[in-house]
Amino acid sequence: MKTKKFFLTTTALLLFSLSLASTGFAGSNEQEASNLNNDVEILYSNKELGGPPINYNRFKTSQENYTPIVERSSIATVYDENGNIVDTHVIEKNTTETEDNNINSRASSGRLCRVLVAVDEEYRAKHSNWMSLTESIVEGADDAFNRDFGIDLTVAAYQYWNSSGSSGKQILNNLMSSYSSNSYDFVIGFTAEPDFVDNYGIQISGTAQEVTSNPIYGSYAVNWDQNDVYSDWHSLQHEISHLYSLQHDISGPSPLCIMNYGTMYSTSYWDTDHYNQIAVRVGWYGTSIN
Secondary structure, eight states, X not given: OHHHHHHHHHHHHHHHHHHTOSSSOSOOSHHHHHHHHHHHHHHHHHHHTTOOXXXXXXXXXXXXXXXXXXXXXXXXXXXXXXXXXXXXXXXXXXXXXXXXXXXXHHTTTOEEEEEEEEEEHHHHHHOTTHHHHHHHHHHHHHHHHHHXXXXXXXXXXXXXXXXXXXXXXXXXXXXXXXXXXXXXXXXXXXXXXXXXXXXXXXXXXXXXXXXXXXXXXXXXXXXXXXXXXXXXXXXXXXXXXXXXXXXXXXXXXXXOOTTOTTTTTSOOOOOHHHHHHXXXXXXXXXXXXX
């Protein structure tokens, strides 16, 4: 009985790690590929055995109740599927005097990035408060970017989105073909599509456009609804990091980094290498705050 329990727990942990991938598995050499193939077999064996669902609660830290910092007040326009204005959403600043001083000290080198939030029909049906909910996720994801680089993400507009596709990649491609990024730095899709899976049929938490150099226009990412703001904003921070051309760490207990599948839900920090990569790419998106 103890052996069986260890097997299921280990497998559940592995499934959790793999579910965090944005555009595939970490690692590229043949040995890693072989290990991943074995892992997939184990995962499906566990599924066939009726293994327990992942308990995301055990991966959370004491920061779960952390309130995202909203750096500036604004009014975001809400568009329907056809581009007609149907509503507005007020975003209210909530910073303290100390936080304002920190923000002002970073403004000279900081960047203000406009975000279009596209929310699909499944997500809107699931969450009646989808505007304030996605605002919290974006603001939660941008706290680390603000803290370390002065990069401030602000929701400029919302768009109704009728998503389609049978995988994460297809749903991302659908978003990219549906909405122009010319007026935005990031187009972030929020989906509750049940088929948001990788090439192996495993549920993933997000996916991002592949960006390898300074883009001419804005870039795209999709966040899948994990029904938990804490998990969702960590996932979005991970995906936006990909848009600065960051790659994955090998999954494991170290390094402690948002790009490590094994630690991304317990940190908002980047390891040294990834930090340095973003530091030289701050100017890829946005406009000067001053």
